[in-house]
Amino acid sequence: MPLSFQAPSESDYITFLWSAFEINYNKQKYQFAYFAYHMLAMGFIYFKIWQIRRERLDDFRKGVIGFSKDNENCFLHAASPFEFSKVPEGSVFRLLKLLGCDNSKVGTYGALVNDRNEMAHANGHIHVRTEEIFGYKIRNILKIAEDIQSQVEPIIEVCYQNFLLRSLDPNEREYSDLTDQIREALIHSNYLSQKDIKICFKFDIQRLKNHKKFREISTLHREILSIGFPE
Structure with a gap:
C-alpha cells in the first residue's frame, strides 16, 4: 500500500x-x-x-x-x-x-x-x-x-529518474527543502509503496552518465539516499 x-x-x-x-x-x-x-x-x-x-x-x-x-x-x-x-x-x-x-x-x-x-x-x-x-x-x-x-519496476525507475531531473534546482522544484520534495513530489503524488521505494534505492545512477548534469544528479541521488525516504 x-x-x-x-x-x-x-x-x-x-x-x-x-x-x-x-x-x-x-x-x-x-x-x-x-x-x-x-x-x-x-x-x-x-x-x-x-x-x-x-x-x-x-x-x-x-x-x-x-x-x-x-x-x-x-x-x-x-x-x-x-x-x-x-x-x-x-x-x-x-x-x-x-x-x-x-x-x-x-x-x-x-x-x-x-x-x-x-x-x-x-x-x-x-x-x-x-x-x-x-x-x-x-x-x-x-x-x-x-x-x-x-x-511495474521499470515504471518506478522512470518515475524516480524524472524526479531527480525535476529536482536538481532547489529554486525551481516544488519544495526548497529536499525532505519535503521527496515526500510530496515523489512519494505522495505517485502513491509509492515501500516496495516502490526499494526500487528507487537501488536505482542505477550510471544510466544517466551521459547527461550534461550527471555530476549534479549523482550528488542529489547520494543526498537523497543519505536522507532516506520519509513516510
Whole structure:
C-alpha cells in the first residue's frame, strides 16, 4: 500500500478495509475478511495503473482506446486512483498489458473479480468457510500482486529518474527543502509503496552518465539516499 495519500479520506478508507479484514478474520468470518482483502487488492491495482498513467501517458492514451467514452475519460482525467473504480473491475486489468503482461496473465488477474463476484450475491452459499480455503485465496492474491509489482519496476525507475531531473534546482522544484520534495513530489503524488521505494534505492545512477548534469544528479541521488525516504 502507498506510504502517503492525496486526501485523509483515502487513508481512512484503507485503514477501514484493513480493520474490516482483521476483525472478520479474528471472528472466523473468512468470507467477509476475503471481501475486504479483495478490495485492498483492487486498490493496489488502481495505484499501479495511476503510476503507469503518470510516467507513460502517451502509451496510456493508446491503451484506453477501445473502452467506452465514459470509461476512457475516467482513466484519462481521474483525480485519484480510486476514481478508476467507476470502470467495470474486470476490464481494468487490460491496462496491465502496458507493463508487458500477456493475455494469459491478464485473464488470470481478472479471474480475481469473477471469483469475488460469485460470492457477493445472496445465493445461499458460504464459499470461504475455513481458514485453509481463506489462506489459499489470500496467497493467490499475493502471488498476483508480487507478479504485477515486478512488472511495474521499470515504471518506478522512470518515475524516480524524472524526479531527480525535476529536482536538481532547489529554486525551481516544488519544495526548497529536499525532505519535503521527496515526500510530496515523489512519494505522495505517485502513491509509492515501500516496495516502490526499494526500487528507487537501488536505482542505477550510471544510466544517466551521459547527461550534461550527471555530476549534479549523482550528488542529489547520494543526498537523497543519505536522507532516506520519509513516510
